[in-house]
Amino acid sequence: MLVETVFRSADLPTAERFEGWRQVMSATHAPLELRSTRAADFHARLRLIGLGDVAVWPAEFDPTVFVRTPKLIRQSDPEIFHLTLVLKGHGGVAWSRQEATYGLGDFYSTDSARTSETWTSQELIRTVGVEVPKARLPLPRGRAEQAIGRPMSGGTGVGALLALFLTQLSENTGQYTAEDAPRLGTVLADLVAALFAHTLETVTSLSPETRRRTLALAIQAFIRQNLHDPGLTPGAIAAAHSVSLSHLHRLFRDEGVTVGAYIRGQRLEGARHNLTDPALHDTPIHVIAARWGFPRAAEFSRAFRAAYGVPPRDYRHGPSRTAA
Structure with missing residues (x-):
């Protein structure tokens, strides 16, 4: 089973709950200043799922403002990119001259090296976040940094694939072992890089191996979504992804299974x-x-x-x- 750390504000005395939330967020992400209109009796729950040096954290919490200041950046910069998929509620992020808002099904992104102020709506918000070290992304850092703050949807394309992976992983960690963690971290790093590249329309900047893995994951997701279709054949799958039949079979052969066996x-x-x-x-x-x-x-x-x-x-x- 994957290693998880759980924080529940309800486990703390009422007066200590918001400070406990601040401490766990600063330890999980990076040092932060926090504010909340419900600090007097704060509700939050977070699961931190470690996948090597990549982390996934499903969470739900009361309205919060997270502030990353120049002083805190000088104090500590773990050099990570953070993406959060909004599952309930909405929010926004502001930088020095930039601001973006996010709703249900969107991703919002932050960079631990940039000052920012992130806020959530005045209701309980539910999210699943992923943090990836910058050095792990198979994408030039300068290009990856340009993706931060840009609109990213979890409803279509690579964003939908990443959203599906995150939600399924967080809902059923019991199907994986500790030995799976590094491999899952690599898959997530590739998907985050693919989403950044797609957002910047620079897919060609990804390594061939990352493009191959991302395509294989997309095809597998397509198959799972269309299992009831009697017309789900290798030819139809290849056509839906604009690849040759031989390339499709090669992708699955690299995964140690045939297309037909995977569908079956x-x-x-x-x-x-x-x-x-x-x-x-x-x-x-x-x-x-x-x-x-x-x-x-x-x-x-x-x-x-x-x-x-x-x-x-x-x-x-x-x-x-x-x-x-």
């Missing part, structure tokens, strides 16, 4: 989750199988047994049943 595995996993869903208890197994791209019940039963060791009916009702 994802469909089986979707069907397995449906079989353990109490809301679908009365849905016939052949109907579930057809929804996940297995129109022939016998074929589905053979594939399911090969993957999970038991037939789907035994899995649904037997001792091997697990929670979805």
Whole structure:
């Protein structure tokens, strides 16, 4: 399991909660001045997920103003870029002559070396942030710095891929081991670099390996979103991403799996989750199988047994049943 550190303001006496929040934010990000209209009885919860030198932190907290001053920068600069995906509420960031506001589904960004004032709306805000050392981004630093403060959406393109990765990771860290952490950190660094490059329209400045990994992740996300489509074939996937069929197969070969095996595995996993869903208890197994791209019940039963060791009916009702 990934290593997590959790902060809950409710664990502290009321009078100490806001100061506790200030301390944890300064330790998590960089030294900060904090203000809040609800400092007298502050609510905050934060999980810090370490992925090597990359960090992800899902959080929810009362209205807060975060200030990074020249004095604090001189005191400590960890040389990191920070991106936050807004899941509930809104906010904004101001620099010396620049200001930007952000809403649901947007990313806002900061640079630990720049003075800034970040504020959130007058309601509980929910976010998931990622911090990446500048040295980890496979992108020229000068170009990366130009992306800070520019509009970045988590709803389309590379931004949607990064948002999906962050939310799925933060919602289910239990599926990963501590040994996975450095690899996940590398994936996140590549996705952040790709989002910066896309924002600046300089994708060609990314290394070939970063472009390859980003494309592979985008294709995998596309497959997972279209598993119910009977027309989900290697040819259709390649066409949707403007790559040749041979290039598509090569991408998956580099990941140690064929395109067909990846699609089949994802469909089986979707069907397995449906079989353990109490809301679908009365849905016939052949109907579930057809929804996940297995129109022939016998074929589905053979594939399911090969993957999970038991037939789907035994899995649904037997001792091997697990929670979805």
